[in-house]
Amino acid sequence: MTTTAAPVRPYQHYVYAYPHKTAYRPLPDRPVLADVWAGEARDALSFYAHIPFCEVRCGFCNLFTRVGAPEGLTGRYLDALERQAIAVREALGDRRPARFANAAFGGGTPTFLTADELTRLCDIAERRMGVDLRAIPLSVEASPATATADRLAVLAERGATRLSLGVQSFVEAEARAAVRPQRRADVEAALGRIRDAAIPVLNIDLIYGIDGQTSASWRHSLDVALAWRPEEVYLYPLYVRPLTGLGRRADSGTGPAAADLAWDRERLARYREGRDHLLAHGYRQHSMRMFRRADAPEQGPDDYACQTDGMIGLGCGARSYTSTLHYAFDYAVAMPEIRGIIDAYAATTDFSRARHGRRVDEDEARRRHLLQSLLQAAGLPVAEYRERFGTAPQDDFPGELAELADRGWLAEEDAGRLLRLTDEGLAHSDAVGPAFFSPAVRAAMAAHEPR
Template identity: 75%
Template sequence: MTTPTTTSAPAEPGTAPVRRPYESYVYAYPHKTAYRPLADRPALGELWAGRSKDALALYAHIPFCEVRCGFCNLFTRIGAPDGLTGAYLDALERQARAVRDALAADGADVRFAAAAFGGGTPTFLTAAELSRLCDIAEHTMGADLRAVPLSVEASPATATADRLSVLADRGTTRLSLGVQSFVDAEARSAVRPQKRAEVEAALGRIRDAAIPVLNIDLIYGIDGQSEDTWRASLEAALAWRPEELYLYPLYVRPLTGLGRLPEPLSDAAWDSRRLALYRYGRDLLLDAGYTQVSMRMFRRSGAPESSAGDHACQTDGMVGLGCGARSYTPDLHYSFDYAVDMRQIRTIVDDYVERTGADFARADHGRRMDGDEARRRHLLQSLLQAEGMPVAAYTARFGTGPWDDFPAELAEFAARGWLADDTAAPGALRLTPEGLAHSDAVGPALFSPAVRAAMAAYERK
């Protein structure tokens, strides 16, 4: 998660604003810092009534990690006192019952087309607790985990054989391992205490578990990282022939370990270094037979798809369980309170654990979505994919074209060379390779003024 900030310099009259390539990582829109307490606390049954629920995504959030990396601003707490993980799963089950009842209240069929366990670190849970988490997803929520894509996040230290055995047996199709760097000195610099030998051992256990898709996360832009050390991490990852690789630029965010350093990285020279490392990594992976799916994601040629073919994030809903999860209906995005500070997170987790089933039947925090925001979200989530956005699908949904709705933004992207011409992608609005490289500037440029204002007014905690 990111707490985006606007870093664009004022533009000269008649020119586009100067955009830095790393303004913010847009993984969801609107960002949680644009959410606010919902005074009416709408009932979930009313929010989901009459909505299409035949291709939902299920996300379960586990807010625990063994350590907190220096770059991390995820909603997670470090460690868990005795009994807390069990109490958390008790609350998750209460929430699941309340949510399932709300989804089924109008009598419509409910089907999940995809599932994911994230965090935090889901594999912080013991093998028995992971089995219980799967039971909640299957038996309480009704998600057929063996019939749909199931993605689970893990860390090297928690990717143990017993945990991986449970996940494989319960239908996990994708395991994402947060490695970040195979160079021990870089891992220390990013405040991620791990040894390469531990990482390699974890990767061996994952391959032994025969989960179909292995994803390895790597980070570029770490202090002290060079092209040589970046290549060393890329080649170490490729030695395992992962089906997917994610290349993340390092961000230094408020309230994180790196953000508290006296002189955090945040200048134009760092931007240039990150861009150079990104291009190097992209080209190396393309030469190694990987296809670029987005700025961050690369898939090995011939590897199985890891996403649901019948779920579209632009149009289908998502149901979140857990205190850091969010849910999407066409009219409202909602979640629980959001924080980065450890003390604040502990308070929110403790509040979640104490909630009753009735407490889970209403939405607490969120943001209403009107037609303009729906258009922005659809364009954002499509354009940031390498395949781009079919214009006909956008027009069929909204009755207008993207150039009608966003002429200034798209004209700026085109002027910068970030949009491919129509002959390169007939019928699609698509970014050029340089546009993909600037995805973290393209995304924020499409935020609405209202969302920008809400994010700017958010009080960090």
């Protein structure tokens, strides 16, 4: 298809949530949670617990996490998490009991916690928040070094249905280039322990675009991963972000350049190779990043990025979503700032108010629904959008959708009843998503000062 549209950079922004957290600001009115949740649907909530600790920080990581924990900090953090859970449960009230449809422990690395601490985390979710972990999908993130038999036994016994292991590369030189020191033998030993624990779904994360990676080495990592027959595989493009280890290398002129067009071409080539390899081995593509084995059990909403708004997040890096307010705690990337925020969270006694976030009006809700549907391979059913908002997406975003169609990235199917990204549209998801950011969100993100 011939297009007159100007070329765009394919790797602009990973849109796993909207509005992005860098658009959040201190809430001047600090609304009471009981008021925030009054009138909100609560029959199919998502639950997320954030554990902001890792044994090492990878060079590409800009997640809210710190390396290690001084004596007693993880215990104090769980104390605060429990206080927060009690406050949130009180805010929800008992008139309309909250019911949870899925749960996730993320980070950081939740399995940084000891087995006893993981037991306590599950107790907080169940006894304080009322999350029946054994009755709903529960996803937990882990690293090879912390996926120990005792921790995995706790998670399996408490109902974990999915374990996501951050491997990134099975080539040791590439792992070092990504500032992720690990030995392949240790990674495979961890995978063996996970399979022994009989958690139903194993996900393996891999990264493409690492310095020194080739088509052959990328295929090698894919094949080693496939030998374990993981139910899911996530393929992530490497990003170089400010204040990360690789970001500091790029600033010094010794790492990959974030604005390098040749690097864009390399990443796109590795993505296509990885996609085609997984499809040829019995996997189905659910988004740009996510591939699931055709015979694997379903786990609920892909990426925990469903279009509905009910999310309860506990922990200083977690977000909570209602239909009109997204809120969290302060956000940082630099280690001194993160340490300060974690220490402040652990000392907090009053969790009854939302302090940091962003109001979501109907225009933002339309954008969120559209982009989080469109970025899934299944696409956007127009009738669902119309039922929720009373209009068609083609009426609300005619320019943006027309440009995607002009590029060959968007197709209308079933007589216009479904909008779906083409294969090339999915490949450019990190450019498609930002096209629907509102001017206000763009401005807030641009004004955010990394720290």
